[in-house]
Amino acid sequence: MDWQSIGEELSRTKPAEWRHSMRLGILAALLAIVAGIAYWTVVRQREQARWVTGYQEASDSYERMHYADAEAQLRMLLPEANKPDNHRSALTMNLLALVYHAEGRRKEAEPLFEKAIHIFEKEGSTSLMDLAKACNNEGEFIWKRTGAGSRTEITAGSGHFPERACGCWCGTRQRIAEFGVGA
Numbered sequence: 001m002d003w004q005s006i007g008e009e010l011s012r013t014k015p016a017e018w019r020h021s022m023r024l025g026i027l028a029a030l031l032a033i034v035a036g037i038a039y040w041t042v043v044r045q046r047e048q049a050r051w052v053t054g055y056q057e058a059s060d061s062y063e064r065m066h067y068a069d070a071e072a073q074l075r076m077l078l079p080e081a082n083k084p085d086n087h088r089s090a091l092t093m094n095l096l097a098l099v100y101h102a103e104g105r106r107k108e109a110e111p112l113f114e115k116a117i118h119i120f121e122k123e124g125s126t127s128l129m130d131l132a133k134a135c136n137n138e139g140e141f142i143w144k145r146t147g148a149g150s151r152t153e154i155t156a157g158s159g160h161f162p163e164r165a166c167g168c169w170c171g172t173r174q175r176i177a178e179f180g181v182g183a
Helices: 005-014 013-064 065-080 088-104 106-146 150-158 163-169 172-178
Strands: none
Touching: 013 065, 013 088, 088 106, 106 172
C-alpha cells in the first residue's frame, strides 16, 4: 500500500468512524505507556527490596562476627549496586571495608573506604549521615593501623596520627558544615 491509496481509503470512510478509530489508537497507546511505567516501577521496587534485605542480612552477619558470611552476602550485592557513583554501592563498599578491616585485610579495606567517602561527598547534603559514618569508619581504621594513642591525642594534634586520618575522622564535622548543616 502506498500513501495515495491510504488517503483514498480514509476519504471513503466516514469521518465519525475515522475519529473513533483514532481515539481507540490513542487510547491503546496511552494504556501501553501506563502499563510500561507500572511494570518499571514494580521491577525497581523489587530490586530495591532485594538489595535492602541482602544488605540487612550482611550487616547482621557482620554484627555477629560472621565475617565470611557477610563478605559473601556483600559480594553478591556489589554487582547489582556497582553502578558508578551509586549510593547503594557506597553503602555496600563501606560495610565490606569494615568486614575486611575486622578480618585484618587492611590493604583491601582502605580503597573501599575511600571510594565510599568519595561517592557520599559527591551526593552532597543527601548523604551527610552516611558520609559521617564512612569517615568515622576510615578514621578508626587508620587510628588502629597506626597504633596512635587516645582519641584525645588525635584531636589535639599529637603528631602520632597521620594528617589524612585526622582530616577524615576529626574533619567529619567540618565536611558536614561545608554542606550548610550545623555540626
